[in-house]
Amino acid sequence: MPKQMDKHNNGPKIQKEMETVAQMIKIYCRRKHHHHELCGQCQDLKQYAHKRLGLCPFGEDKGACSNCSIHCYQPQYRTAIKKVMRYSGPWM
Template sequence: MVRRALNNGPVIQKEKETVAKMIEIYCRRKHHRKELCDECLDLKNYALKRLSYCRFGEEKTACSNCKVHCYKPIYRGKIKAVMRYAGVWMLLEHPVFSIRHLLKK
């Protein structure tokens, strides 16, 4: 079995930071938690792992523009709900991350 090298370049690291912040906002506001609940922690770990193995690496676009769906359907639904909800709050809480993400689209 051939393992793909981990992507840890600056583009992937910024994507990881952005998705982590979105999940934190979602959990804090929807689940009323200061720390991530088990479900959100699982989603965060899954998302970070998928980003680490993204086949596009540093050439990665926004996931919504990607033709390859690397998330399992259950996680895809969860991350869509997180992004839909947290996207608006990201503009207020982390405007730099939001603008960077919007420019990527």
């Protein structure tokens, strides 16, 4: 059963997922956008992903976002993060 949405998740599982998504976005931006630091678009995506993870109603009990019944990402961010994960996944 989901937790209340007003609480910010910061448990070890959420922190690990935040680190993983940040690393994937960093790989994508370096290789696709040719930036050493995150470009504005990738920085925005990273902040959005961290916000969504922090507010996930399942908290530490969450599964993979791709298997989630809620899909809390806005469509443009969902498309962007899928592209990043498809590209960066093999490099991880």
